[in-house]
Amino acid sequence: MNKPTVHSPEAAALLKLDNQLCFPLYAASRMFTKAYQPLLQELDLTYPQYLVLLLLWEHGERTVKQLGEELLLDSGTLTPLLKRMEQRQWLTRRRDLRDERSVIIGLTESGQQLRERACAVPAALLEKLDMPEAEFNQLRTQLKHLLTLLA
Amino acid sequence: MNKPTVHSPEAAALLKLDNQLCFPLYAASRMFTKAYQPLLQELDLTYPQYLVLLLLWEHGERTVKQLGEELLLDSGTLTPLLKRMEQRQWLTRRRDLRDERSVIIGLTESGQQLRERACAVPAALLEKLDMPEAEFNQLRTQLKHLLTLLA
């Protein structure tokens, strides 16, 4: 089996945007976030901030480390993001008394209440997408599998 | 048909990260870019810069507008990115003499030559992924379809 080279037709084909997996992934991810934007703007949230709230609504308090593991984001991204959310009084940041290295993120009253306004967001996006449920579920499953290959 | 509310089980389920399509898309996109990173670093390229070069290698000269349409990026992203690539002498920027509003992006000699080193990148990523070709192709097709729904 010969390896493709720059001179081989295979290598040239692989260098075309149209044959790649990563580009539609990259573009669709940005377009999806853009589809969220008008809905999230009403809540004064960005998409990554919304993701943090999803986890807090679902699980209650989380350490920065846990949020990072679940969202695949590091402290260089999360620390300033969480500080902005703290300033807006949606969440609180405090050191774990049993292990002062950890910072525990919790919801404020406003943060809890935001959930009621956010509950309309996923359904609105589903409607925007207008994708058959079977296709949606299959794509979600495949993306989760891809993620296990990459993470 | 009742609309889901925050109190309904459906709405609560939709607010879980695990049931969403956008999050695995968002996470997989970032992890994919991270998988490219060590390979692109050898070429002194970021992933979006690599995308620009893919188009220039494939099509030759492109205006900023064309690059923006093909990559779904706007001038606020492309202009500084292209200026950095110009500084590194991979491409040239010049006004279209027939329409001074347009800026034409072309490859330098170094930019052309970079193609030979980049041709190994897609195959290396495929190997890293180690995904059956059928699954790869199906996922790519579905993501392209998703992109048409979103773009």
Added chain:
DNA sequence: TTCGATTTGATTGTGCGCAATTAAATTTCA
């Protein structure tokens, strides 16, 4: 117990990504 290794977050610096605005060139059409 103590000191080296590990864990955890914070900080710094660079590069996107995008909304909003501006400015210049071109096109349109009255």
Added chain:
DNA sequence: TGAAATTTAATTGCGCACAATCAAATCGAA
């Protein structure tokens, strides 16, 4: 033709995203 509308980039400002580094707390083995 000439003013208004449109097109195209550039600029500005803000928020991620992440590599690299640092500092503090904790853990663990000798």
